[in-house]
Amino acid sequence: MAGTALRGRLNWRLGTVVGLEYESPAAKSITLDLPDWRGHRAGQHVDVRLTAADGYQAQRSYSIASAPEDARVMLTVERLDDGEVSPYLVDDLRIGDELEVRGPVGGYFVWDAGSPGPVLLIAGGSGVVPFRSMLRHRVAAQSTVPVRLLYSARSQRTLIYRDELTRMAGRNAIDIRITLTREEAQDWRGYRGRITRGFLDRTGWPASDGPLVYVCGPTGFVETAADALVSLGHEPSNIRTERFGGAET
């Protein structure tokens, strides 16, 4: 599939909303029926375009949350209160609505299960979305590459895919470590605090293992994590980053 998914003209097409589910109070998963979808690679995006009654158009790029092997394309969108597109997608979209999308796009922040490992995934907030695609892809492709996900969220309430990640964790060399940055809950048994150099040193793969590292989250989060990784000896060419302007975690 690699290399072929992007050939040909990039056209807008209509998808039908067939599933809607809140993942957290601010994030919703949108499942689309897209006729003639040519498949995608884990980590790729689609563009979504909205057109107002007066013809004004706004478009944004969203990571695909589903695996290439999944039957339908799923996006998970976090509401940005001053956003032009996300409030509509999270609050107003209904089952049966049609949505203009084009894609898949992107050839940089992608992972194929045939790649050698280990793989370190570092997510801030809704930066975990493309990693759901990669983790599901790894399971579906029966890859044995060791994968570790470090996921930073503000609180248990804002955790996305909590149940699914819990089911995946600890099986088949998938290691998932969640840290909460703003919650003092007594019942939380995971990590606390931000993803710092020290946290990465304790919980990430050592640079000597040569992991392929993916970092996705708000801009400040990604800069901090990428700088820390380089200072720990990771090769910059093994670190792939994706920044979105969402809320800081």
Next chain:
Amino acid sequence: MRVTDGNAIAGLLGEVFGGEMTAVVGVCAACGSGGRLAEMRVRLDAPGIVARCARCLEILLVIVERRGIRCVDLSGFAALDQPAPFSDGPGG
């Protein structure tokens, strides 16, 4: 104002250039550093779309749309190179 990166304009770049561009290496005309277009710092609301060098923050690329015509300014690049197929392995 939100700053994102070149991943967010993969679709637009694909439309303008006719192919996948985020793994292409661009060389900044101001500081000479090279990086994947995915790594550019991008503002979507500039107005128009403005992409800057991740190292020196000089403008690399501006895309605006006027009356249905896209105007693309690439003058911030010294070079755009399609590298060998992007390795998925360590060291790539």
